[in-house]
Amino acid sequence: MTPGSFPRTRLRRTRQTPYLRAMVRETSLAPGQLIQPLFVAEGALKGAVGAMPGVTRLDLDELVRECEALKALGVGCVALFPVTPAERKTPGGDEALNPDSLMVRAIKAIKRSVSGIGVLADVALDPYTSHGQDGVLDANGYVDNGASVGILRRQALLYARAGVDIVAPSDMMDGRIGQIRDVLERDGQRNTLIMSYAAKYASAFYGPFRDAVGSSGNLGKGGKETYQMDPANTDEALREVALDLDEGADMVMVKPGMPYLDIIRRVKDEFGVPTAAYQVSGEYSMLQGAIDNGWLDERKAVLESLLCFRRAGADMILSYFSKRAAQWLGD
Numbered sequence: 001m002t003p004g005s006f007p008r009t010r011l012r013r014t015r016q017t018p019y020l021r022a023m024v025r026e027t028s029l030a031p032g033q034l035i036q037p038l039f040v041a042e043g044a045l046k047g048a049v050g051a052m053p054g055v056t057r058l059d060l061d062e063l064v065r066e067c068e069a070l071k072a073l074g075v076g077c078v079a080l081f082p083v084t085p086a087e088r089k090t091p092g093g094d095e096a097l098n099p100d101s102l103m104v105r106a107i108k109a110i111k112r113s114v115s116g117i118g119v120l121a122d123v124a125l126d127p128y129t130s131h132g133q134d135g136v137l138d139a140n141g142y143v144d145n146g147a148s149v150g151i152l153r154r155q156a157l158l159y160a161r162a163g164v165d166i167v168a169p170s171d172m173m174d175g176r177i178g179q180i181r182d183v184l185e186r187d188g189q190r191n192t193l194i195m196s197y198a199a200k201y202a203s204a205f206y207g208p209f210r211d212a213v214g215s216s217g218n219l220g221k222g223g224k225e226t227y228q229m230d231p232a233n234t235d236e237a238l239r240e241v242a243l244d245l246d247e248g249a250d251m252v253m254v255k256p257g258m259p260y261l262d263i264i265r266r267v268k269d270e271f272g273v274p275t276a277a278y279q280v281s282g283e284y285s286m287l288q289g290a291i292d293n294g295w296l297d298e299r300k301a302v303l304e305s306l307l308c309f310r311r312a313g314a315d316m317i318l319s320y321f322s323k324r325a326a327q328w329l330g331d
């Protein structure tokens with residue numbers, strides 16, 4: 001503990017003025033630490049996301065323009081989420097391996113015309129499976145780990161070959177990081193980074209995202225509890241992170257964000273590796289809903305929510321507010 005006793009010590013002395021508060025500020029937030037998730041869609045599927053006011057599904061031209069704008073604002077990276085037409089979804093998630101998929105075309109379109117901003121591609125099967133699960137099912141309807149990983153590693157390689165900077169497996173299958181790392185090494189993709197969704201919880205806060213990518217109907221009553229983590233657990237998150245680092249992850253992620261700040265802190269303290277927090281769709285919609293009702297001050301509430309991730313130990317933050325925050329931080 002810092003020694004001191006009142007009145008010789010008055011902690012309010014360092015809070016008197018903006019310059020004093022700036023000098024003693026322990027945590028900072030910069031645009032370069034922000035990652036903007038973007039939804040990519042074509043034809044009738046583009047447009048506003050009902051459950052996420054202010055978020056839009058972009059077509060490829062809009063996507064490229066948005067990446068240019070984000071780059072100009074200093075945002076570090078974009079994370080791409082494709083919206084797959086219902087007729088392209090199958091039980092086996094075949095569209096994940098289509099060499100001309102929307103994700104592949106999106107990666108190539110950005111890489112062709114924008115430089116200086118990172119491109120991250122989510123690796124998982126849920127955008128492509130008709131049942132909405134992140135893997136393929138065995139005869140009993142259980143998500144088959146081995147069969148799913150076999151597809152995920154080919155999917156990651158496809159994106160790496162298309163030029164993506166970071167692949168981010170979000171599926172929570174066991175052992176997938178090692179298999180993806182091996183396949184990338186064997187193919188000479190030595191500098192492709194892996195950001196592992198290492199501690200991803202089976203959370204109710206993903207609801208609006210499933211509306212955005214049109215997968216809520218697919219999932220029906222089935223949950224993801226047999227592979228995503230139980231919200232009650234924290235020691236287990238450290239085991240997940242340890243395994244993924246051992247298997248070759250460059251960066252690890254904790255998801256969701258705000259209800260899981262304790263996990264971010266433990267991961268950062270235990271491993272000291274690049275750690276990302278994902279402020280997920282439900283967190284976005286809660287804040288945005290209250291902002292739209294006039295119950296929260298938009299700029300103050302959003303910037304505070306992001307700063308708190310940094311204070312908890314996150315190096316980088318995936319947030320649907322990234323663009324707005326970067327604008328404010330640059331003002």
Ligand SMILES: NCC(=O)CCC(=O)O
Nearest residue numbers: 170205206209280281282
């Ligand atoms: N694999 C990506 C997600 O599941 C995103 C969830 C969210 O923003 O709610």
Ligand SMILES: [Mg+2]
Nearest residue numbers: 172173174240
């Ligand atoms: Mg794991």
